[in-house]
Amino acid sequence: MDVIDFITRSPDIDFSIASFDGRLQLVTANAKFKDMYRISEQEALPEPSQLRKVVELAARQKQDVAGVVIDEMIEGRKLQLMLYCYKSEEEDERYHTALFDITVLCQFYEMKLANEKRKLIGEMAAGTANSILNPLAVVRGSLQLIETTLKTNLASSHLSDHLVSQSVGHYITLANHQVTEINNYVQRWLHLGKPFHLDLRPVLLSSFLETYVPNLQRDAIKKRVPLVCEFPSDDGQLLIDPHYLREVINEFIKNSFEASHEQKGIVRLSVQVSDRTATITIRDSGPGIAADMIKLVKDPFFTTKEDSIGLGLNFCEVVLQKMGGHYELSGDPSGTEVRIVLPRVSAD
Template sequence: MMFPLQLQIPFTMDEIAEYINHYCYQSVMIVSRDGTILCSNDTLLQILGYEFNEIISYTVQDMLVDSVDIAELAEWIRDADSLEQIPVIEVSGKNGERHVTSVSVFEVQQQKMPHSYFIVFHDLYLPPSFTLLEKFSSALLRDVNLGVLLLDRNFNLVDISETACQILGVVRPDVLNQSMDHIFDPVPKEYQFIQRSILDGAVVRNHAFIWTNQNKRYELLLDANVIKDATERVVGAYIIFKDVSNLRSLEEQVQRSDRLAMIGQIAAGTAHEIRNPLTSIKGFLQVFKKTMLEHGLEKEFEYTELMLTEINRINDLVSEFLMLSKPKELHLKPVHVSTVIREILPIINNEAILHNITVKYESEVELPEVIADKELLKQVCINISKNGIEAMDHEGVLNIRESIDHEQCKIMIEIHDTGPGIPSFMIDKIFDPFFTTKESGTGLGLSVCQRIIHDLGGNIRVSSKGFGTTFTISLPYKQSSRAT
């Protein structure tokens, strides 16, 4: 039997609570003179199954089983002179589990907190490694940028991380303890996120999976396996996945860059050799054209004009090859996106009038400046706008809109047409060299646009939902001049 100790400690209740929560592996509780629980550390909470806000609504007597003389224990707590170590007591958990333990009770006397008692449950503790694993699992579900799902043996969702909720489009309280079959019931069986066969031991490693949530497409890399107890009995399963959409996009950009570099090397070696004879042919044809016109050879004159048109087309193609092989030198300086758009609007409007298209422009007030080559940025916006105008086939609206993404520190230029859209099987190919849907197109225009925007440190994306197409150009802005 131990005599009661009196602790003289210069701490407030909050400071003591923080200390016992971080540094005490044993279960610790602080109670008032009448036995009301004032504080408890995480170790005791985990063992008894309570939340902090729950346990402080009880008294210490509520934690003890009926076989203990509660009145005597209360008397010991009320009378400091009678406090002594209690050899053995039984403590009841939230779900009725009983824990046998010995305790020490210390009176706390100091001015910063009410007269209270410090109780140590000597036999109720978690091993340090287990506590660390508990904290890691909590951090994994809360902080780490991974989708995590925990399932029990009945295929019910036991827990889910915040990242998984965002990607899957579910609300955590609504899906906890629900069957996975029920949660994803609207999704066809073959496209459901995870199959029940996972509980039969079907191990999944680096499985590529595509998930769409409110028209946003995620490319996921998924791992899954069962969880077994000490007797090798399956008690549940886990699914862990990561959003690799940006990595896949970066990989595709690298592949396109490699293809463009290869095309550029070929172009650099042949472009000048092609241009020299073309220049001679073009010169002689222009002489023939003049002579034929003077002699009234109208049919021959038309043939000559047709040949000159084709030669000009070859020259344009060679020029685009040369841009791929040796991009123009960038002249970077602070640029207002609004100024760029306003300067090219007359050109776009003239093109739109020829096709009976309406152009609408939405500007943003006081946009920050971007660091860019003004002329190349104009070239990109004109090229994409002309593509949109031609896609609408003499009827529709071309919308040009500016916006700012403060979170990503980027200026956005959206160019949207109301044309027929781009089929889903083509959408991933439109930036590929030589891919075109135009009868007379070279398939290099968008490749050049993408290269220019990447050289400026931005990116360009396209989306199409069956009606209309939107190209979004994003460029980082100068943070020092951020709009207010």
């Protein structure tokens, strides 16, 4: 096979070439192009095709196109292609195109950019988190001293009153709760900046659920959101840190409760066990997540909520990776679904 035959006939070549007439019907193309677009000579480019739109624009404006990146959905898979389109000088209304698949290259640079972004955020977090945690510890200690002093004075004073004591206790508890919330957020921020270790140990899935689900059901009652739980008859052993796994599930559950409460819907928690994995699925009845938001929600500090700083899902991703697992997020108008996938380990 000579060079020309290789370019025109081989399906293994990594670029596509094609020529079109003024009606955007295919005149000639190599095997790679025909395999990608599934059209033959004298057939027109499909209407939804980004290639068709660019060639139409080039013909209308009578300009060549060089190095434009287009997205094409080919058999349900999104490809990123670099396109070159030139008008033939010898023949009227003939357009030559070349397409180079740069999907893998784009994915590499996206991953590289994400890692660099996470590293930069981590360095910022490590440098500032302790500056917040130290004064926060002072605030917490001061609150404890105030509580002790007030209770002592109220107990020894003739002005002591049960209602006053209750009021003081309420505000002290509220302040301590807010300090704890701030502390938790800053701790997650700190996890972006420095390595942290999990206490991984073999835990039966049934044992984890027995200790976790009752608290979850109490939270559902407080939030006034119906919670439906579905558990498997089979059991499995996981290598996890129970505390951090609870934190991960709580993060997703909290979002599900909020979304379902607004829509007066339900939250469904189900668990499936296979030979190799255990999958915890959380499905809510909220408005769902737009498709263009799915990739963004894992980014640190990306959030659609006014009262959030956007570290929750990134924290979940980091923790699950340390457990050898991951999570998958999907959404539609009927709600959002999260699938937490963890590997099973041998009981030996």
